[in-house]
Amino acid sequence: MRVVVVGGGINGLLTARELVAGGAEVVLLEQGEFGREASWAGGGIVSPLYPWRYSPAVTALASWAQQAYPQLAADLLAETGIDPELERCGLLFIDAPDARDARVWAAGHDMPVEVLDHAALHARWPGLAADAGEGLFLPTLANIRNPRLLKALLAALRAHPRVQLREHAEVVAMQPGSNGAAVTLADGHVVSGDAVVVCGGAWSGRLLATLGSSLPVRPVRGQMQLYRLAPGALPSMIMRAGHYVIPRRDGHVLCGSTLEEAGFDKSTTEQAHDILRAAALRLWPALAQAPLLQQWAGLRPGSPNGIPFIGAVPGQDGIWVNAGQFRNGLVLAPASARLLADQLLGRTPVIDPLPYSLAY
Ligand SMILES: Cc1cc2nc3c(=O)[nH]c(=O)nc-3n(C[C@H](O)[C@H](O)[C@H](O)COP(=O)(O)OP(=O)(O)OC[C@H]3O[C@@H](n4cnc5c(N)ncnc54)[C@H](O)[C@@H]3O)c2cc1C
The missing domain is CATH 3.30.9.10 (D-Amino Acid Oxidase, subunit A, domain 2)
Structure with missing residues (x-):
């Protein structure tokens, strides 16, 4: 399976990593430079800010991701020599x-x-x-040093034979289809795959609007x-x-x-x-x-109640989304990416996907 991932923040990078780990080929497109938007600007606290105030949907992703982070940080250090500096300081x-x-x-x-x-x-x-x-x-x-985490993820993807990375590649239109989906770049090039995953952070609502789909991000x-x-x-x-x-x-x-x-x-x-x-x-x-x-x-x-949208876009064959993590995108990212990849690759999801479904 070949997947086009749109957006090179923490969600795009980790979604790409999960998809290639599951056997897919990935083209990752970023309108600017990889990892320079919200994922760079954030603080990297590996927890929702007052964790007891969040919905079970946010807590489920956060708990799964908190368990996964130590292994992810260790794997990235081993693969790339870049230490994301996960610090359990309380x-x-x-x-x-x-x-x-x-x-x-x-x-x-x-x-x-x-x-x-x-x-x-x-x-x-x-x-x-x-x-x-x-x-x-x-x-x-x-907390994790997010700029280093992004650098390490990028280095690991660069070294992977089934990943293509393209910066300064702004997606301006998307073409759904039951036999494959595609995107059109600002320079007119078309990039096609079996599926497209929108990981466009704050820009995701705008991108989905080009298809006439509403995403409150x-x-x-x-x-x-x-x-x-x-x-x-x-x-x-x-x-x-x-x-x-x-x-x-x-x-x-x-x-x-x-x-x-x-x-x-x-x-x-x-x-x-x-x-x-x-x-x-x-x-x-x-x-x-x-x-x-x-x-x-x-x-x-930003999304309603900070609950991200992770799954297929209803009525748009082959278009998927992983966006809307609001204040918690760094902590939630390993779980969000895994949940998206599980659904797209037809595996049993690690977490019940219903609360994050666009049709919910
Ligand atoms: C000040 C601040 C503090 C924060 N602190 C924390 C914290 O401590 N812990 C925590 O968990 N979270 C924190 N967050 C939230 C977290 O940073 C975000 O939720 C997370 O980074 C979102 O990741 P993302 O990959 O979805 O978005 P982004 O990192 O914004 O990445 C989206 C990417 O998509 C690209 N893109 C958009 N449209 C297109 C297009 N049409 N074509 C191609 N590319 C496109 C953008 O250029 C961008 O690079 C903080 C955020 C801020 C701003």
Whole structure:
């Protein structure tokens, strides 16, 4: 089987990897450069942000993917020499108003949880702001260095004999068909296969609209700041009042993020600068002395309740979609890609596909 995958973010790259692992031949098309949109811009927390607040549909994908990530990271390191730096540093929630729900949820999902009163919290994280009240720590949660993950995936696909990678190849039209589907590129070339999978992130709704199909996926801008501390100075990820800091192995610290309806505009703003800077200092006051290295924006593929669409597009033979992971596309990606490949290759799906079906 030959499959045309549209979009070279985390979902396109991992979908391609799953399909070739299942024996398919893949052509991966990207309108810009591979792995430079939302998947690069994200923080790489390998968990939904307040995981107990999500629907079972999101949790099912997240749980499967969290189990799969260590092996994926190890395989990529072995195959390419690039370490995606999966760090199980834990995620500390400060003053979550629904901490009780969190504890119930964690107990029901076999997720270790530590509850810390004010004294215990400050004894263990002496760098916290003095007004941090109580803590809830999920010690098994990890983050992954997403730009490295993307680089490693790309290197592995480049080395694969059944994969063709094409950058600056914008898909402008799609042709469904019961004997095979095809896409037309902006330069007029047609690329055909037995199936087409749309992994176009925030652009997926726009692409499906060219066929007259409706896919409620829209861009939701997120801005992020990058600081640098000494390696190990920030011992875990911390989340407070909707903002978070994420430590990388080399001392870099990310602070995110904003949630903005700004269409396809990827500019950074002064307003977000001020919001994120204030959040960073409230989360980890030592960042006041750290240089702000960069601020950037990315476009999340927003979808209703953050539940992605993974499956065949009704009424459009040979056209499939894997998009709409919203705030959780990095954590959900291994499961999303596997679920798409299982359905397309006619295997028993690892997760019930119904909640992600476009016909649901
Ligand atoms: C600030 C921020 C923080 C985030 N933090 C996290 C986090 O900590 N954890 C987490 O799990 N998720 C996080 N996310 C969300 C996550 O980054 C996204 O859900 C995920 O990257 C979406 O991946 P994708 O492959 O679907 O989209 P993208 O990475 O956007 O890739 C889609 C690709 O398709 C290409 N494309 C689109 N249309 C066409 C076309 N017509 N022809 C050819 N190519 C096309 C685009 O150019 C793009 O490269 C964050 C996002 C942001 C912005």
